[in-house]
Amino acid sequence: MNNTQRWMGGVVLLGGGVLLAALLLKGKAELDHHRVTPQEEVAQVESREVTTPSSLTVDVETEKRLLEQQRRDREKAVAEQEARAAEFLAMQQQAEADAARKAAEEYAALNAHRMAQQSSDNIPPELVEDEQTKQKRLAEDKAAAQKKLEQQNHTQSNLTQQHDAAKKEAERKAAEEKRKAEERKAAEKKEAERKAAEEKRKAEERKAAEKKEAERKAAEEKRKAEEKHKAEEAKKKAEAEKARKLLEGESHKQWMVQVALAANEANADAIAAKLRAKGYKVTKSPTSKGVRIMVGPSKDREAADTLRKKIASDASLNMKSAWVNEWVPLDKR
Incomplete structure (x- = not known):
């Protein structure tokens, strides 16, 4: 086996050398192909200048x-070729x-095996384990290993059951939490809808009350x-009636x-306003x-006398000295 390893190492070295030589030859050929001497460059420039019709x-x-x-x-191509050559050299x-490391390991293992065989050959017969005892010991070791394996399987089964139980409990709790969250969400939604409906109802009631109040005010304004x-119409009617009577030639004598x-006029207006507030018809005569x-x-x-008594008995007017006069309008005198 050691000779085989050496042979394989030699093949690897030979192949790496051939590959490295090929790369170096290829790089040299590329360099020779691209290399141009200064004289050639000058000749190329001069030839371009000669063939060009105008400078x-x-x-x-x-x-x-x-x-x-x-x-x-x-230069870049040369550097790349050198880098690849160095890479292949490092790989080789x-x-x-x-x-070499693998060969050394195999050699060490082979020597250890030989040493073990030599040491076992030197063991006295009385120290060699009896075959029956060896079989018994192997059976006991196998039984112990089987028992240990069964215990490990049992422990693993218990752990699996506990894990499954914990997983089920976690799933149950998660489902419970989800259900409670959904119930809270539904309750909050229902409460929000109730509040919204309440607000809407109150807004509608306020709107209806405002509308009713506006209608009442409008009706009150209309009534006033x-x-x-009507008062203006009645006043106009009374004045028209008075004018009609005067035009029809009724008695010019009035009381x-x-x-x-x-x-003065200001005092007269103040007294007239007080009487008019009581509903009396007032006439001023300068x-x-x-x-x-x-x-x-x-x-x-x-x-007229009945009217005088009424005015005199009204303490708020304080006009106890009123008297009755026979009066004819100036246009009828």
Whole structure:
């Protein structure tokens, strides 16, 4: 076996040497193929200059840059070939080292085996184990190993059962948590819907109340406007009736209740406003002594006197000195 290993190592070394030589020859051929002497470069440049009809179409600096680029490319190719050669050389050295190490290991194992055989041959007969005892010991060892294996299987089975039980318990807890989470989520959703419905109901109630209040206010405004309109219509009707009676030639003689004689127009307006607030019909008549404030007219003296008593008995007016006058409008005098 040692000779076989040496033979294999020799084959590896020979093959590596051949491969390395081939790579080196190939790299040299490429270098020879790409190598250009300075004289050849000058000749190439001169030939280009001669064949070019005009010096303006060829840039010398451009030619120089191209030559420099070609030189760098050649150097790069050489460096790559050298790197590959070094790599193959390292691989060959590693293969040689592996072959030598393996041969040494096999040689050491062979020597150990020979030493073991020699030592067993030197053991006295009385120390050699009886075959029956050996078989018994082997059977006991096998039984012990089988028992140990069974115990290990039993332990593994228990561990598996415990793992399965723990896994089932974890799954049960996870399912329980999921169910509780879903129930909480459903309850929260239901509560949110209830609150939303409550808010919607309250908003609708507020809106209905506001609408009702607006309708009430609108009805109140309408009623007041109608009352005001009716009052204006009644006032216009009364004035029209009065004018009609005057035009129809009714008696020019009327009775008025004079309640005060104001010194100026402002005082007269204040007294007239107080009487009008009580619902009385007030007439002002300027004189040389002041402005007379009268209530009426009445159709006869009795009605005028009844009106005077009513005004005099009203403590809020404080007009106890009112009296009845016979009065004819200025346009009828």
